[in-house]
Amino acid sequence: MPKDGGIGASTKRREDARFLTGIGNYTDDINLRGQAYVHFLRSDLAHGRINDIDTSAAEAMPGVVRIFTGKDFETAGSIPCGWQVTDRFGNPMKEPRHPVLAEGKVRHVGDPICAIVAETREQARDAAEAIVLDIEELPAVIDMKAALAEGSTKVHDELDDNLCFDWGFVEENKEAVDEAIRNAAHVTTVELINNRLVPNAMEPRVAVGDYNRGTGEHTLYTTSQNPHVIRLLMGAFVLGIPEHKLRVVAPDVGGGFGSKIYHYAEEAFCTYAAKELNRPVKWTCTRSEAFLSDAQARDHVTKIELALDADNNFTAVRTMTYANMGAYLSTFAPSIPTWLHGTLMAGNYKTPLVYVNVKAVFTNTVPVDAYRGAGRPEATYQLERAIDKAARELGVDPIALRRQNFITEFPYATPVAVEYDSGDFHRLMDKLESRADFAGFAARRAESEKNGKLRGLGINCFIEACGIAPSNLVGQLGARAGLYESATVRVNATGGITVMTGSHSHGQGHETVFPQVVADMLGIDASMVEIEHGDTANTPMGMGTYGSRSIAVGGSAMVRATEKIIAKTKKIASHLLEASEADIELKDGQFTVAGTDKSVAWGDVTLAAYVPHNYPLEDLEPGLEETAFYDPNNFTYPAGAYACEVEVDPETGKVTIARFTTADDFGNVINPMIVDGQVHGGLTQGIGQALLENCTYDENGQLLSASYMDYAMPRADDVPFFSIDHSNGTPCTHNPLGVKGCGEAGAIGSTPTVVNAVVDALQSGGIKVDHVDMPVSPSRVWQAIQAAG
Amino acid sequence: MYAFDIERPTTVADAVKLLVASEENQPLSGGQTLIPTLKQRLASPETLISLTGIDEIKGICEDDSGRICIGAATTHAEVASGAGKYPALAALASHIGDPAVRNRGTIGGSLANNDPSACYPAAALGSGAVIVTNSRDIAADDYFQGMFTTALEPGEIITEVKFPVPQKAAYMKFEQPASRFALVGVFVAQYEGGVRVAVTGASEEGVFRWSEAEAALSSDFSASALEGLSLPGDGMISDMHGSGDYRAHLVAVMTRRAVTAAG
């Protein structure tokens, strides 16, 4: 292993030096000479018909450069959706146009109507107030079931109704599932809501467009998890700019959690306007604006039925979900409630029959898309709530019920079309049982009760599918993109390495972790390896960072490219050492002829590649730079078992997380410290969803939770220290690092753990409550207690 | 924000002069509520008169009748550390907002704003404090006139707040999970002449005294004396964080807990 940390080392992060001293470079830190500022005038109505937009007074305001409306973008493309779902009947989903600026109608509060470009932000905002809008208010469609009712107002007039698609999976299993449920010894039913969330990366979105008249090149600086995806979507589908004339740069990104995957109208606007106005145009989102314009998340209304036979074996799962798309289809929205949700409905269990029905619905709300976990938290939540309820109904131990139904042999093909390559769910549960001190729970409960509190213990097991691939499969499923990742390993003459990757960190520490992999393979110091990412001008086409894919897919690309480097350097070394290539060994940065003391150092070989005086030029090109595109042949399947203890104050309804213990299987782990951090963060977002966060609209489509005054973000005192473990995982069998990905596990596994614990606590106090919808806020718990009498 | 000027007078007299110079002028104290309001363009003053440079309205002292007198421009952090003679008041101040807010926000600003979920109105009303302005003394019972409404006249500036120190007192706050303002906050104070109970966060009318609880506690200062007492949910704030009934329930719970905490 490299002295300064290879695979498996908790190397401290090199990014920290700049972030801790205030010299990071986030998009809002970029100011270009001569830049103007744009302010978007957004709809304050959820639904309305635009009769007239009078910008004449505003145009005369001080500092105004130009005011744009939907008319300016009529010939531009629609903001594209990157995933087409086919419905139960073989028809494609409905895909209405999503204009850069509203055309004809406004469809959610926050829908951009005008873009005011001015010399200063405040001047742009002043001018926005002088724009006279004549918008006829239309009834807002907010509730999903009402949206599907006969005669409901349509979000998109050109569509037949508000149903985006009605998806069934696996459709061929439907009748068998229905029959299994009819014949079951016991059926547990849970109806629940997976609450809508706002991702809330702490860095609000920013876009700066620039245009070089001399070269005809556009540059967009943006807060993105995947600059190449933005370049492709915006360039090819919206603005018609070829890739070689469009550079997208995402510098340091202040968190994303999914919300910075998508191509947004503001990016297209700034890119377009910079050329139109021949000067850079900058937009900085305020937090209040983010609540109305960042893609939101979750928002499923679900009924799940779990069928068991007389021996408590799971025989079938049937779920029916309404999934909110919002007013337009965001980039990956249709894939979330379908392929990222339905395929996980077998969970960790050998349930033979599963049927998932999803009705995706347009409403007059902000578009919904992936957020940490994306579909998998929704699957886990409903399944594990149902199992917990079944255990209670049947009077059996919830752990024993799960264990009895665990999948134990791998690879395992589920009835929902995925093949788990590896795992050991009993071992995870064993670990959890030993580390969570279940034996001491009764004493802790007694202690809580002495203080007037109810204490509950919640358990959850989960599996997720990460690093989704291969590209040809996802293409069949409707993806309009590949899901490979790329890496170019450029070895410089003196031996230092620059790795250019399409993955892009927004907090995951790629600049530290990726060098650990490359350096470990070469036996050189990690400090000799530098990562370039986030700029389409100097990195190979890649798909970016989301879905826990960076190490599993991006890391594998890096391995493949490094293998090519090793192969070539061995050839060079064999020439320098006058030995057969087969006899060359690379260890600790030295090439040695096996069984001899003849060796040549890494730096001598790399120098020979660029100063090829003594070099096999007839057989080998000079230079040392290799690129690999890695397209996995399966998803990865991280899994876990979680336990949570809560205290409930029965007088106020307040829930406190007392203990949280995890056992995760991420396969092999490159940097345990960073993995710890990913788990901590995921857990807290899940606890946030379970206890605090709720994106709420009123019946007119006004967002009630429109700032941190009403949208409860988890703070330091909402969570305890976590006890986590991810040691000795079962390696992924199909990628070269044996890694599975760790970014989303905490957010996926935690919500049912918490709610199961709350229900357990209430039941322990004799309160007959078998479900409380998230967020399990004090007021909801109190109401549930009141309702239980 | 709309454009405006800022003036930073150093005396109350100058501040009042500046304030009355235009109806569009507005005082600025710690700004922890006003500045976010300005950012939303919900206010458009011509000139903000900053009160934070006026030394004569800062600091904490004791008057001849033993009252704690707090200058209006004294920050929450200064009250938390400097009002040790009135521990319940210091404790309340130490949990307003967060530490950075407490370093800027002032007692005068909070009372002038009279947010229905703010903590200080409960302390002032629960203590029967006197709100001193540049022109008069106002009893707390007369000062609070509904949410965001006070007895202050245009051009009137709070200069000081005088708190009689009770025998026992405590403040219990149940926080709204997002803003961390009081979903319900109850201030209970026992004086020689009787007990005062002031409730913030709950009512659509802003801070109020719960007279039934005061009567019960005046004869028996114990949590058990409150048994069976409750408030109706009607007239209580009802929003996404809790119904009126829930808030009414919490008032009873927080009152009991405040009495217990007061000892």
Next chain:
Amino acid sequence: MPQVSMTVNGKPATGQIEGRTLLVDFIRETLNLTGTHVGCDTSQCGACVVHVNGKAVKSCTMFAAEAEGADVLTIEGVAAPDGTLDTVQQAFHEHHGLQCGFCTPGMVMSAKALLAENPTPTEAEIRDYLEGNICRCTGYHNIVKAIMAASGQDVSKIAAE
């Protein structure tokens, strides 16, 4: 346009401002010290925390005009001139107390203010003190741990890792 003068990170700083210029805008736009961040507009996230005359304040909720004559410390002024991290910064690095880094400047400034007031805070005191600093990445675990470590407490036994 009025002028404001203050000391920022030990150096005199003067600039033209409007009445509505926030301290954070003066720091970021006029002084080009972009380490201080803006994460919300309701004074809750704490990404903008700086010290004014030794006290932690939210620079997005204070006008630049009100910092006239003040001594301001931003994240850029925390490390030694030679780049050596101060105790809190070093502890955040050692204990992985940051991920995306956006909330980090505010977190460090708040942590420093806490330790100035309370040199050996308990876990509960730290969590309480951080009420005004929101982090979306770390789950606070390693931030709290780092602050305990910066205060000289043994953190090796905190939960299993």
